[in-house]
Amino acid sequence: MQDQVNHIRKSIFQITDERSFREVTLEIFRFQAMYNPVYRKYIHLLGINPSLVKDIKEIPFLPVAFFKDHTISIMNGPFETVFTSSGTSGSSPSRHPVPDLSIYKESFSRAFQHFYGDITAYCILALLPSYLERSGSSLIYMLDDLIKKTGCKESGFYLYEHDNLFKTLLTLGTQNKKILLFGVSFALLDFAEKYELPEMDITVMETGGMKGRRKEMVRKELHDFLKERFHVVSVHSEYGMTELMSQAYSSGNGIFRTPPWMRILVRDSYDPFSYPPPGHTGGINVIDLANLYSCAFIETQDLGRLQPDGSFTVEGRYDHSDIRGCNLMVQEI
Numbered sequence: 001m002q003d004q005v006n007h008i009r010k011s012i013f014q015i016t017d018e019r020s021f022r023e024v025t026l027e028i029f030r031f032q033a034m035y036n037p038v039y040r041k042y043i044h045l046l047g048i049n050p051s052l053v054k055d056i057k058e059i060p061f062l063p064v065a066f067f068k069d070h071t072i073s074i075m076n077g078p079f080e081t082v083f084t085s086s087g088t089s090g091s092s093p094s095r096h097p098v099p100d101l102s103i104y105k106e107s108f109s110r111a112f113q114h115f116y117g118d119i120t121a122y123c124i125l126a127l128l129p130s131y132l133e134r135s136g137s138s139l140i141y142m143l144d145d146l147i148k149k150t151g152c153k154e155s156g157f158y159l160y161e162h163d164n165l166f167k168t169l170l171t172l173g174t175q176n177k178k179i180l181l182f183g184v185s186f187a188l189l190d191f192a193e194k195y196e197l198p199e200m201d202i203t204v205m206e207t208g209g210m211k212g213r214r215k216e217m218v219r220k221e222l223h224d225f226l227k228e229r230f231h232v233v234s235v236h237s238e239y240g241m242t243e244l245m246s247q248a249y250s251s252g253n254g255i256f257r258t259p260p261w262m263r264i265l266v267r268d269s270y271d272p273f274s275y276p277p278p279g280h281t282g283g284i285n286v287i288d289l290a291n292l293y294s295c296a297f298i299e300t301q302d303l304g305r306l307q308p309d310g311s312f313t314v315e316g317r318y319d320h321s322d323i324r325g326c327n328l329m330v331q332e333i
Helices: 004-010 018-037 036-048 101-116 138-150 162-172 184-196 218-228
Strands: 081-084 095-098 124-129 178-185 200-205 236-239 248-250 262-267 283-290 298-308 310-319
Touching: 004 018, 004 298, 018 036, 101 138, 101 248, 124 138, 124 162, 124 184, 162 178, 162 184, 178 184, 178 283, 178 310, 184 200, 200 218, 262 298
Parallel strands: 124 178, 178 200, 200 236
Antiparallel strands: 081 095, 236 248, 262 283, 283 298, 298 310
């Protein structure tokens, strides 16, 4: 199996067009249908023969809720780490075991370069208190690695040190360095209410979520306030999750784009196995080919809208949706 893993892995980050994406996608589907026990049983219960799947839209997507109660992996271990979600009140956190962290590093490093260029041109200042205050966050792992790669001594996590963060931003604003202020929504909002930034070469990026810390706001309302206080034309966003190995990015207006090895499909809200035309709101399905060791085909609980060019927006989440799609089958696996 390891030789096959090595072969497939090389092809993931060499995808250049739709044809190569389709070929690698179908290869990974058949590979995971054979070697991932949970995914294999799920496909069997659906009555699907993997060898007969010829099109991407015929691939079954595993409901993300499976990560709460099952080990979703092609391997039994050992694992270099297990990423965990924060969970919500009364629900179990998701667990994503990772046997080889190097594929995650390659994925987020290549994605950053794809959308933003050379990491060493940046200073990254991170406001992620809700993530830093627990263990097992894949987001913290990513930001920590990117921060180190910047080579900028001011790069780092600032937790609740708003005064120090503001002084650092003012200092960096006088230097020839790109600034990325990356934060969870409530932390950026807290900081913006206290400080107004002068005009400078800064990218502000939010990763969503008030996490019960602030009253929920629609994205436009949040972004309008941040734009006014930070004097930026747009607010960028990051879309990722514990169960994935890749991220999509938005450079403004909540319109996300994926790196070449990642795609979004939007399923019908009431039939998880059909796909309406672009422009319709439905459930977000993610193809993340960097999720080689886990499952590359995830049915999320997010609602979104796909555009004809492959970009997408996130419109919200299903209500009371711990388990979507084939929920009866979850009990059998």
